[in-house]
Amino acid sequence: MALALEGSQAMARAVALCRPQVVAAYPITPQTHIVEGIAKLVADGRLDCEMVSVESEHSAATVALGAALAGSRAYTASSSQGILLMSEVIFNIAGLRVPLVMTCANRALGAPLSIWNDQQDSMAVRDAGWIQIYCATNQEAVDTTIQAFRIAERCELPVMVCVDGFTLTHTLEGLEMPTQEQVDTYLPAYRYARALDPAAPISVGMLVTPEHFSEVRHAHHQAVLRALPEIEAADADYAALTGRAAGGLLEVRGDASARIGILAIGSVLGTLEDAMLSQPDLPRTRLIKLRSFRPFPAEALRRACEGLDHLIILERAISPGAGAILGPEVVMALVDGGTLPKVHDVAAGLGGRDMRIDLYRRLLALTESDPKPFHVIDARLEQLPEEDR
Amino acid sequence: MNDSVIHDLRNHQPRFRGLEAGHRACQGCGEALAARLVTESAGPDVMVANATGCLEVFTTPWPESAWRMPWAHSVFGNAAALAAGMEAALKRQGKSTKVLAFAGDGGTFDIGFQALSGMMERGHNVLFVCYDNEAYMNTGVQRSGSTPHAASTTTSPPGKARMGKRHLKKDILSIIAAHHIPYAATASVAYPSDLRKKVRRAMAVEGPTFLQVHTPCPLGWGHDSGLTVEVARLAVQTGLFPLIEMERGGVAGVMPIREIRPVTAYLKAQNRFRHLFADEARAREELEHLQALADHNIEVYGLRGEHVDRYDTEGADTLHRGGARWA
Numbered sequence: 279m280a281l282a283l284e285g286s287q288a289m290a291r292a293v294a295l296c297r298p299q300v301v302a303a304y305p306i307t308p309q310t311h312i313v314e315g316i317a318k319l320v321a322d323g324r325l326d327c328e329m330v331s332v333e334s335e336h337s338a339a340t341v342a343l344g345a346a347l348a349g350s351r352a353y354t355a356s357s358s359q360g361i362l363l364m365s366e367v368i369f370n371i372a373g374l375r376v377p378l379v380m381t382c383a384n385r386a387l388g389a390p391l392s393i394w395n396d397q398q399d400s401m402a403v404r405d406a407g408w409i410q411i412y413c414a415t416n417q418e419a420v421d422t423t424i425q426a427f428r429i430a431e432r433c434e435l436p437v438m439v440c441v442d443g444f445t446l447t448h449t450l451e452g453l454e455m456p457t458q459e460q461v462d463t464y465l466p467a468y469r470y471a472r473a474l475d476p477a478a479p480i481s482v483g484m485l486v487t488p489e490h491f492s493e494v495r496h497a498h499h500q501a502v503l504r505a506l507p508e509i510e511a512a513d514a515d516y517a518a519l520t521g522r523a524a525g526g527l528l529e530v531r532g533d534a535s536a537r538i539g540i541l542a543i544g545s546v547l548g549t550l551e552d553a554m555l556s557q558p559d560l561p562r563t564r565l566i567k568l569r570s571f572r573p574f575p576a577e578a579l580r581r582a583c584e585g586l587d588h589l590i591i592l593e594r595a596i597s598p599g600a601g602a603i604l605g606p607e608v609v610m611a612l613v614d615g616g617t618l619p620k621v622h623d624v625a626a627g628l629g630g631r632d633m634r635i636d637l638y639r640r641l642l643a644l645t646e647s648d649p650k651p652f653h654v655i656d657a658r659l660e661q662l663p664e665e666d667r
Numbered sequence: 668m669n670d671s672v673i674h675d676l677r678n679h680q681p682r683f684r685g686l687e688a689g690h691r692a693c694q695g696c697g698e699a700l701a702a703r704l705v706t707e708s709a710g711p712d713v714m715v716a717n718a719t720g721c722l723e724v725f726t727t728p729w730p731e732s733a734w735r736m737p738w739a740h741s742v743f744g745n746a747a748a749l750a751a752g753m754e755a756a757l758k759r760q761g762k763s764t765k766v767l768a769f770a771g772d773g774g775t776f777d778i779g780f781q782a783l784s785g786m787m788e789r790g791h792n793v794l795f796v797c798y799d800n801e802a803y804m805n806t807g808v809q810r811s812g813s814t815p816h817a818a819s820t821t822t823s824p825p826g827k828a829r830m831g832k833r834h835l836k837k838d839i840l841s842i843i844a845a846h847h848i849p850y851a852a853t854a855s856v857a858y859p860s861d862l863r864k865k866v867r868r869a870m871a872v873e874g875p876t877f878l879q880v881h882t883p884c885p886l887g888w889g890h891d892s893g894l895t896v897e898v899a900r901l902a903v904q905t906g907l908f909p910l911i912e913m914e915r916g917g918v919a920g921v922m923p924i925r926e927i928r929p930v931t932a933y934l935k936a937q938n939r940f941r942h943l944f945a946d947e948a949r950a951r952e953e954l955e956h957l958q959a960l961a962d963h964n965i966e967v968y969g970l971r972g973e974h975v976d977r978y979d980t981e982g983a984d985t986l987h988r989g990g991a992r993w994a
Binding site: 299300302327328330331332333334336337340341342343344345346347348349350352366367370374474475476479480481482483484485486487490 | 711712713714716717723724726727728729730732734735736737738739740741742744745748749750751752753754755756757758759760764781782784785788789
């Protein structure tokens with residue numbers, strides 16, 4: 279039976295279904311409703327866990343880390359400035375190869391201050407060594423949250439579930455929640471192999487000299503790459519149990535035979551799909567929803583882009599001075615495959631700039647000329663001084 | 668029973684060793700000595716969250732570790748939060764393992780302070796031990812919030828315009844006490860039985876406890892490696908580092924000083940205060956300033972013992988019996 283739930287409430291319930299033993303969080307918009315939901319479940323006796331309301335995001339990530347090291351299933355959630363404040367610990371958790379799950383309610387980074395959605399925050403920590411999975415709908419957010427614990431525990435790596443702030447977190451959506459029995463079957467009680475134990479003491483987080491450091495980093499890279507089949511398997515097994523898949527590594531929607539592709543991550547895919555379906559006068563396209571950003575599914579991406587004349591990449595964050603973040607990685611994957619469509623790389627929807635149905639038409643218009651350098655497609659350049667245009 | 672028999676008996680006494688020999692601390696490291704004493708008294712059913720710093724580095728150069736207890740290091744400023752996470756997990760698992768957090772003064776007074784305050788406010792069952800060597804020793808002796816007034820460090824050097832650190836040593840114990848935690852105390856490597864007693868007391872408390880252990884650093888303080896204990900003892904005997912216990916924010920006990928020494932006895936033993944002994948007015952002024960700080964501690968905490976008693980087992984002068992050089 280479909281429930282009408284706000285995204286954050288649905289995610290809170292999904293977390294609770296996973297029976298975390300420790301949840302640590304510090305409030306930040308737009309993540310707040312998720313941890314408020316969890317706190318209420320704990321207060322009502324519907325979730326038996328230690329809810330640690332910490333004094334900063336640095337401590338939120340650290341408490342989750344400490345709990346996981348001590349052998350408990352741990353969860354935290356944050357956003358934006360919070361992700362940056364805990365970024366030191368985010369890298370540390372990954373380096374220690376500790377399984378835990380964090381929801382990132384994607385939001386812009388200041389300055390200028392913005393509480394609204396883009397994906398600059400999770401992109402800022404893309405190199406931390408976490409698995410990063412992006413959700414396009416709240417149903418995906420629920421299903422991915424549950425899958426994330428399994429992926430984290432099987433890969434002994436932390437997983438960041440990225441959901442667009444407000445667009446998903448604060449939006450009511452009709453969705454299906456799995457039952458507790460289904461989740462218990464899917465996600466059995468877990469024992470972290472390197473959990474700290476006075477009966478068998480180990481040391482974790484040691485000093486590594488140049489003699490060994492390169493090998494550690496290489497091994498970390500390989501470990502994240504090895505998560506590719508685990509992410510697919512987690513989704514396949516989840517689909518077998520619930521009848522619902524969340525999109526594996528990536529999902530091709532729209533017209534799979536179209537010669538124009540649009541690649542994006544997150545909830546904007548819904549807007550683009552709606553735009554395509556509601557404007558039959560416009561060409562149908564191949565909509566490529568990249569779900570797993572780390573590990574980067576190069577092989578799956580090559581298959582998804584086969585036969586494309588044009589690939590439009592829609593970014594939700596930028597790297598000032600370079601421009602695109604996603605684009606170069608996509609192009610590198612396609613170059614390795616030997617064929618390269620014309621790539622049109624733009625950003626849109628920064629800091630909550632509304633992305634409307636007409637975005638689809640504007641993106642398609644890019645294919646009418648040769649690719650231009652990366653630019654922010656919905657920036658109103660006339661508002662800027664001449665030198666900034 | 669002669670001395671060698673006692674020595675042998677001591678060595679055969681079953682004793683938990685949380686920190687093994689063979690680590691890479693400098694000769695005369697006060698922090699290594701304190702960590703050994705703390706873990707002996709606390710272990711073995713413990714779990715340690717260790718901040719970045721000397722203790723972390725000299726005990727765990729991969730693939731070697733000197734720890735015989737479960738031990739984790741995350742980053743510099745989060746030892747208290749890491750310990751809080753461990754404690755929350757163990758509580759949920761129904762285990763009684765006590766969590767210890769270890770940090771230097773940087774990881775306590777400065778970068779780790781916010782996490783420490785939060786951990787205490789939330790009432791986690793954690794013993795936080797600050798190994799206070801009064802500067803950032805691991806990075807090469809830079810001043811911290813714990814560095815005493817007028818001390819020379821690489822970032823508070825004396826010169827024409829400066830007489831070492833311009834600011835006061837942060838009164839961390841009072842700040843900790845203001846959290847009204849069940850137990851907080853200062854201790855010193857010069858008084859091992861007192862230190863052990865305080866560790867055992869903290870271990871018995873359910874809730875956050877705090878121990879600040881004064882641990883001389885021969886390299887950073889500029890004294891002979893063999894004088895660590897003597898220098899630490901002088902800090903206590905001069906009143907510059909009072910040994911006190913606090914319960915729920917109130918003073919619950921002090922170690923009396925029967926024979927109060929002038930601060931110059933402590934300062935002249937260390938190169939970090941050498942500039943205070945130049946024949947100039949501003950040096951004399953700083954010496955007076957430091958003496959006033961010691962006098963203030965003595966008055967505020969009532970450290971003055973009633974009469975000289977060299978055989979007093981609870982006083983700061985007890986170890987005179989050991990024939991120490993500075994006695």
